[in-house]
Amino acid sequence: MWFHHQLDPSTTLYNLPGASRLRGEPDLEALRLAWEDLAQRHEALRSNFAEVDGRPQLVIRPELGDFFRVLDVSGEEDPEAAARAAVQKETHWVFDVARDPLVRVTVVRIAPGDHLFCWTMHHGVNDGWAPQILMGELLEFYKARCEGRVHRPEPLPVQYSDYARWQRDLLEGSLLDGELDYWREQLHDPPALELPTDRPRAARMDYAGATYGFTVPAELVGRLRALGSEETATLFMVLLTGLNVLLSRWSGQRDIVVGTPTVGRSRPELWGLLGFFNNTIALRTDLSGDAGFRELLRRVRAVVLGAMEHQEIPFDRVVREVAPDRDPGRNPIFDVMYVHQTLPPDFSFGESTFNPGRPGGEEDETPLFPGLPPGTAKFDLTVVVAERPDVEELEVALEYSTQLFDASTVTAMTRALLDLLWAAADHADVDHRELPAGPPQSEEPPGHTETDEPPETAHSDQAYAAPEPDTAASPSAQAAPKSASAPVPTTTAPAPQPDPSSDAVSACLRLRGDIDTDAMQDAFDDLTERHDVLRTRFPVPTDRQLSPFARDGAAGFFAAVDASGRGDPVAAARELAVAHGQTAIDPATGSPLRALLVTTSAADHVLVVTTHREVYDGAQPGVFFGDLLSFYAARAAGRSPEPAALPVSYNDYARWQRSLRADGLLEGQLDYWREQLAHLGPFETPTDRPRPLHGTFDSATLEVRLPAELAVESARGGTRERLIAGIAALLALRSGTDEVVVGLTESAPDTDSPRPSGSGPDGPPLGELVGPFANPLALRLAMGDDPGLDALTARVHAVIEAARAHADVPFEDVVRALRLPGEPGRAPLFDVAYAHHTLPRDLGAAAGLGVRGVRWPGSAAARLMVPAQPGVLRHDLAFSVLEGPEPGALNLSVEYRTELFDAETAHALCRDLVALLRLGLREPAAALSDLWPRAASPDGGPRDSWPRDAGPYDAG
Numbered sequence: 001m002w003f004h005h006q007l008d009p010s011t012t013l014y015n016l017p018g019a020s021r022l023r024g025e026p027d028l029e030a031l032r033l034a035w036e037d038l039a040q041r042h043e044a045l046r047s048n049f050a051e052v053d054g055r056p057q058l059v060i061r062p063e064l065g066d067f068f069r070v071l072d073v074s075g076e077e078d079p080e081a082a083a084r085a086a087v088q089k090e091t092h093w094v095f096d097v098a099r100d101p102l103v104r105v106t107v108v109r110i111a112p113g114d115h116l117f118c119w120t121m122h123h124g125v126n127d128g129w130a131p132q133i134l135m136g137e138l139l140e141f142y143k144a145r146c147e148g149r150v151h152r153p154e155p156l157p158v159q160y161s162d163y164a165r166w167q168r169d170l171l172e173g174s175l176l177d178g179e180l181d182y183w184r185e186q187l188h189d190p191p192a193l194e195l196p197t198d199r200p201r202a203a204r205m206d207y208a209g210a211t212y213g214f215t216v217p218a219e220l221v222g223r224l225r226a227l228g229s230e231e232t233a234t235l236f237m238v239l240l241t242g243l244n245v246l247l248s249r250w251s252g253q254r255d256i257v258v259g260t261p262t263v264g265r266s267r268p269e270l271w272g273l274l275g276f277f278n279n280t281i282a283l284r285t286d287l288s289g290d291a292g293f294r295e296l297l298r299r300v301r302a303v304v305l306g307a308m309e310h311q312e313i314p315f316d317r318v319v320r321e322v323a324p325d326r327d328p329g330r331n332p333i334f335d336v337m338y339v340h341q342t343l344p345p346d347f348s349f350g351e352s353t354f355n356p357g358r359p360g361g362e363e364d365e366t367p368l369f370p371g372l373p374p375g376t377a378k379f380d381l382t383v384v385v386a387e388r389p390d391v392e393e394l395e396v397a398l399e400y401s402t403q404l405f406d407a408s409t410v411t412a413m414t415r416a417l418l419d420l421l422w423a424a425a426d427h428a429d430v431d432h433r434e435l436p437a438g439p440p441q442s443e444e445p446p447g448h449t450e451t452d453e454p455p456e457t458a459h460s461d462q463a464y465a466a467p468e469p470d471t472a473a474s475p476s477a478q479a480a481p482k483s484a485s486a487p488v489p490t491t492t493a494p495a496p497q498p499d500p501s502s503d504a505v506s507a508c509l510r511l512r513g514d515i516d517t518d519a520m521q522d523a524f525d526d527l528t529e530r531h532d533v534l535r536t537r538f539p540v541p542t543d544r545q546l547s548p549f550a551r552d553g554a555a556g557f558f559a560a561v562d563a564s565g566r567g568d569p570v571a572a573a574r575e576l577a578v579a580h581g582q583t584a585i586d587p588a589t590g591s592p593l594r595a596l597l598v599t600t601s602a603a604d605h606v607l608v609v610t611t612h613r614e615v616y617d618g619a620q621p622g623v624f625f626g627d628l629l630s631f632y633a634a635r636a637a638g639r640s641p642e643p644a645a646l647p648v649s650y651n652d653y654a655r656w657q658r659s660l661r662a663d664g665l666l667e668g669q670l671d672y673w674r675e676q677l678a679h680l681g682p683f684e685t686p687t688d689r690p691r692p693l694h695g696t697f698d699s700a701t702l703e704v705r706l707p708a709e710l711a712v713e714s715a716r717g718g719t720r721e722r723l724i725a726g727i728a729a730l731l732a733l734r735s736g737t738d739e740v741v742v743g744l745t746e747s748a749p750d751t752d753s754p755r756p757s758g759s760g761p762d763g764p765p766l767g768e769l770v771g772p773f774a775n776p777l778a779l780r781l782a783m784g785d786d787p788g789l790d791a792l793t794a795r796v797h798a799v800i801e802a803a804r805a806h807a808d809v810p811f812e813d814v815v816r817a818l819r820l821p822g823e824p825g826r827a828p829l830f831d832v833a834y835a836h837h838t839l840p841r842d843l844g845a846a847a848g849l850g851v852r853g854v855r856w857p858g859s860a861a862a863r864l865m866v867p868a869q870p871g872v873l874r875h876d877l878a879f880s881v882l883e884g885p886e887p888g889a890l891n892l893s894v895e896y897r898t899e900l901f902d903a904e905t906a907h908a909l910c911r912d913l914v915a916l917l918r919l920g921l922r923e924p925a926a927a928l929s930d931l932w933p934r935a936a937s938p939d940g941g942p943r944d945s946w947p948r949d950a951g952p953y954d955a956g
Contacts, residue, residue, distance in 0.1 A: 001124055002049050002056040002097065010094050013207050013376050014123035017091035022115040028107060030145035032068040035105055037141040037151065038134075039064045044125050044160035044275035049097045058164055067101040072109040083108040087118045092375070095122050127264070127278040134274060160275035170312065179310040180321060186306070187282055187322040191255045193247060193335050195380065197404040204328045209377020211399045212410045216385075216418065218392030223425040230503065231294065232872075233301045235387070236340040241293065241300045242421045243338055243383060244285050245432050246413070249420075249440060254288045259334040259379075262311045280315035281307040282333050292429040335380040342387045342819065377401040389670070389816035416440055505618040506581030506610040506866035509625060509839075512850035515605055517560045517597060519635035524558050524595055526631035526641050527624075533650040533771045536615050537590040557586050560597040569600035574856050577608045581866040584612040592616075606854055608866060619746045619774035621864060622840050625851075627770075633847035650771045660808055669806040673814045676780060676802075677829070680820070683741060685831050685876045686734045687900040699873035701895045702906045705861035706914060708888035713921045717793045719883055719890065720836040721800065725792040726917045727879060728781045729928045730909070731832065738784035743875070744777040744800065746835035776811040777803040778829045786927045789920030831876040837864050839885040853882045853891060861891035873897050877909075 001014050039045040046061040073082035090106045102122035109115050126134070137153070144151035170176060216224075221235075228238040244256045264270075264277030283303050287296060323332045382399040400410050423435040528534040563572040580596050592612030599605050609624075611617075616624065627643070634641040660666050684691075706714075714722040728740040779799050787795065815828045844851035853862030864882045878895040896906045915935040920928060 005097050006051075009096075011207070012092050012094060013378060015091060015093065015095070015120055016123055016126060017118065017120045019087055019091075019116060019118045022107075022117050024113050026107065026115060026117075027142075027146050028070055030142055031107070032105075033145045034138055034141035035068065035103070036064055037145070038138050039103065041137065041153070041156065042160070042274040044273075045103050045121075046101075047125055047160065048099065048102065049124060051098065058161060060161065061101070064103060065101045067103050068105045070107045070109070074109050074111050079110045083110045083116045087116055090118050091120050093120055097122065097124060124276050126274050127261075127276045133272060156273060157269040158273065160273065163270060163273070163275065163277065171314070171317075176313045176317075179313040180318070182306070182310040183282075183313070183318045184322060186284060187257075187318070187333060190257055190282070190284070190323060190333050191253065192330070193251055193253065193256065193380075195247070195251050195335075195404075198406045198409055199404060201329050202403055205330065205401070206403055207376050207378060208402050209375065209399050210402050210407065211397050212407065212414060213395070213397050214414050214418075216394040216396060216421070220418075220421060220425060221392055221394055224421060227294070227425060227428055228297070231297050231301065233297055236385075237301050237304055238297060239340070239385060239421075240283065240304070240338055241285075241297045242417060242424060243336075244287060244300065245293070245296065245424075245435070246417050246420055247336060248287045249416075249433075250413070254286065255284070256287060257282050257284045257334040259283070259337045261337075261339060262308070264311075266312065279311055279313075281311050282315075282318070283307055287432070290431045290433070292427075293424040293432050293435065294428040296432055297428075331379055337379045337382040339382065339384040340387070341384065342816065380404055387816065389813060389819075390667075503613050504581050504584035504610055505613045505616065506577070506608065507618055507621060507864050508577055508606055508608045508854045508866050509864070510850075510852045510854045510862075511605045511607055511844065512852075513603055513844075513848055515597065515599070515849075516632075516636045520560075520597060520632055521558045522635040523628055523632035523641075524593075526635070527628050528593065530627060530631075530643060530646065531650065531770050533615050534593050534611075536592050536612075538585045538592060538612070557589060557591045557594045558597075559595070560599070562599045564599050564601050568857070570606075571857050573598040573600050573606045577606065577866045580608050581610050584610070610866075614772050616770050617746075617772045617774040618837075618865070620770050621837050622843075623768060624770050626840055626843060629844045629847050629849065629851070636847060646768055648769070650769055653769065653771065657808065666809045666813070669809040670813065670817045672802075672806040673778075673809065674817055677741075677778060677814075677818055680741070680780070680818075680829075681737075681739065683737055683739070683831065684735060685731065685900070687876070688902045688905055689900055691826065692899055695897070695899045697872045697874060698898050699878075699895050700898050700903065700906075701893055702903070702910060703859045703861040703863060704892045704894070704910045704914075706890040706892060708890075710914065710918060710921070711883075711888045711890035714890065714917065717790065718797060720881070721793050721796040722789075722917070723836070723879070723881060723892075724779070724834055725789060725796045726913050726920065727832070727834065728783065728796070729789070729792060729920075730913050730916055732783040733929060733932045738782070740781050740783060740832075741830040742779045742781065743830035743833040744779055744803070744835075745833045745878075746774050746837065775807055776833075777807060778811075778814070779803060786929050788923075788925045788927055789917070790924035792928065826876070827874040833875045833878040835878070835880045836883065837881065838883045839864070841885050841887065843885045851885055853889075861893070862889070863891060863893055865893075876900055 004011060004013065043060050046064060048059045048061060049056045050059045051057070071083075071086050073079045073086060076082040086108050087106065090104060093104055095102055102125045104120045106118045107115055108118070140153070141151050224238045225235055227233075228235055240258065240260075243258065247256050247258070248254055259280050259282050261278045261280055264279045265273070270277065283300070285296070285300055285303055291299070319332045326332060377399050379399075380401050384397045384399065386395040386397075388395070396414075398410055398414055419436055423430075424432075427435065561576060563569045563576070566572040576596065576598050580594065583594075585592055586594050592615040594610045596608040596610075597605055598608065630643070631641045711719070716722075724742055724744075728742055731740050732738070777800070779796065781792075781795060781799060783792075818829075820828060839851070839853070853864050855862040862882060863880070865880065873895050876897055880893040880895070882891040882893075883889065892910065894906055894910060912935055916928065916931065919931040919935050920926070923931065
């Protein structure tokens with residue numbers, strides 16, 4: 001930026017404007033002082049860039065200086081137009097970066113009680129990453145000044161000058177040499193993107209630009225998110241994949257490089273700081289071959305993760321290394337920039353208003369993005385996507401060089417992108433070259449003569465929304481909204497084969513007694529008849545459309561295998577169970593429910609049930625297996641089951657849930673979570689090794705059966721609450737923190753309790769339903785008062801009840817609403833997860849069957865969920881508990897990230913938890929910190945705090 005100013009002192013390319021409407025009479029002096037207060041807190045806002053020995057040097061001003069002005073246009077013939085013209089002039093102010101305040105604020109009075117508030121900052125003092133910090137803190141300072149006081153928040157841990165020193169030290173050392181090696185290899189001989197343009201590329205860029213705004217519909221956004229979740233990919237990665245395919249389609253090239261800015265705040269102490277931290281990375285993707293969109297998404301994900309691991313080195317240093325020869329007519333390395341912003345619900349001070357960058361000041365419907373200067377274009381194309389927690393759709397602005405493109409071409413390009421994304425959501429496994437992309441089929445892009453014919457396809461958009469088929473047409477060539485009345489093509493192409501994925505949820509039970517397989521098959525039929533969500537059908541290769549509620553009978557998804565004659569029948573059952581759990585959908589029928597009965601001896605069996613988590617997520621095993629075995633008991637006795645009618649269906653629940661969102665009733669629940677999780681401090685789980693910036697997330701599992709007497713004692717006050725209290729205490733004592741956040745990941749409707757009163761009006765009773773109800777809840781537990789086990793257990797109970805009363809809002813909405821910066825290498829909100837499953841004591845009794853969790857060979861405890869191979873864990877630690885069905889049965893599984901923990905550490909963790917619970921139950925009022933010295937393992941560990949001794953764990 002500084003060099004650009006030296007070459008062109010009149011440039012406004014790095015101006016960051018914003019504008020809002022103020023209703024009422026603002027206290028102008030309070031507003032001016034609030035900006036001064038903000039600048040005193042964030043010294044970056046008071047910085048200048050002076051030249052010293054031909055290089056820029058950061059200089060901090062004592063005050064902002066002459067930065068605030070008030071204009072009164074209320075007497076003009078057209079005050080509105082005059083105000084807009086004044087704001088436009090301000091947003092195009094030419095900064096002298098060495099001398100001027102790099103923040104300018106203007107208030108324009110249009111009429112009594114009606115003002116335009118405009119601010120313009122230079123990119124060098126604010127990168128636009130955190131508008132909620134800027135405007136949130138400004139509002140607090142303003143309120144205080146209006147009340148005649150000075151707001152004094154907690155001091156920031158560092159200032160921008162500290163960051164600048166860190167960067168200098170980093171660059172002067174050799175720590176970034178490895179990153180430079182990565183970029184040399186990744187960007188060797190970078191290709192120049194040759195998009196068809198309306199005019200030839202000029203010898204020199206003039207940086208003149210315009211912006212076209214559009215939205216990505218909410219339905220499409222949801223489907224793209226779902227596609228990304230199947231591949232552990234973010235929405236950013238999915239949209240980038242779509243952009244890459246579009247650029248490849250329009251250019252005819254298969255080697256595409258797109259740039260993107262990084263947040264640059266890799267240290268927690270920088271998260272609340274204003275300044276310029278952005279860096280740029282170049283994402284190079286290979287689109288060769290006949291890969292489907294899903295495969296390209298996997299490629300993009302790998303490219304993004306690799307780039308993020310090497311993001312510290314400044315981009316200009318990479319440019320000097322890999323592209324030293326500059327072409328003044330284009331940018332080095334890439335010509336297309338993709339920016340993905342996460343914005344708070346309202347990032348402006350006052351009412352959001354027009355984009356102030358239009359010539360003449362006329363109204364502009366383009367969304368106003370912080371960080372997007374008006375009337376300019378740094379690149380051929382810049383795609384800026386904004387996510388907001390209060391809207392499902394995405395706001396998008398496409399900034400383009402007017403040297404190269406006409407508005408009509410850019411409009412056609414955006415329509416093509418939307419059509420491409422619709423097609424990818426429907427047919428993720430079809431060759432990306434065959435996906436329809438709108439205008440390339442109906443109107444030629446500049447300079448192009450080829451067209452791509454879209455394949456004729458049929459699809460079912462419905463998963464489980466209604467009891468009748470609901471068909472929808474593919475998007476039109478002009479990206480029109482989908483219409484239910486549009487015809488569905490009658491010629492069908494095979495749908496993609498469902499891939500094994502993390503969408504599978506697999507549970508297993510040990511059944512002791514004689515099993516009538518025909519009766520069991522009928523029982524599964526009865527189960528699907530009772531719970532309509534289980535009759536969902538997913539697309540499969542077929543010559544006909546399947547109704548979402550097609551009835552093929554249990555014969556389509558139930559199988560029985562006799563493994564009793566094998567050398568190790570139980571080990572064989574484990575292998576079969578693991579294989580069964582790899583696929584979420586039956587490839588023959590499209591059923592998301594599949595069952596396998598494995599006989600290991602004459603009267604011993606393992607029942608394995610695998611479901612797609614969007615149909616049943618495993619959180620209500622008591623209801624699911626209770627209904628199944630009740631139906632089996634009737635069928636085995638030669639009777640037809642006659643269960644009481646369900647008060648509601650899953651569809652009733654789904655409609656009610658949609659109404660909550662449509663009526664805005666979830667906002668109150670979001671307010672609870674904003675308050676409950678505000679100012680969440682950093683928590684570091686004590687680990688054996690430092691957390692990698694980007695890791696493999698490989699995991700292993702330790703299983704423990706707790707002593708029967710401890711299980712019985714723990715039930716007093718609630719087993720789940722007691723165990724969470726013990727885990728929270730253990731983590732707090734080990735880490736020395738005053739609070740712990742545990743994620744309750746299998747939170748589902750309580751089968752024994754009425755609906756929580758805070759869950760919204762007329763909430764349907766859910767205790768007898770099965771479905772995809774699980775919604776993670778972040779339990780924030782205060783530990784600073786040093787409670788005893790009983791007090792802490794009661795606290796856990798209260799926190800869970802309050803959380804359940806506000807559990808209708810999806811966890812993803814909570815994460816977005818909190819606006820917490822993502823940290824590479826860890827999951828949002830909590831590092832420690834907890835799931836608790838309870839099986840009723842009389843489960844199977846009516847059928848004459850003994851029912852237990854399955855204890856597999858080599859395991860110390862029984863478990864409900866099918867054992868996975870060494871897998872992938874998003875959290876540092878994940879505790880899973882199976883309680884029952886026999887009295888005193890309490891089985892604990894601990895999955896841990898092997899990048900962070902050794903096996904002996906996991907053993908010590910379980911041992912210490914049992915010891916702490918045992919002492920806490922004996923002395924329930926005693927402070928846990930007083931009990932800790934007696935509970936802690938004698939040997940210190942990770943390297944200081946965790947025990948190092950290994951060996952099998954004996955809970956008894």
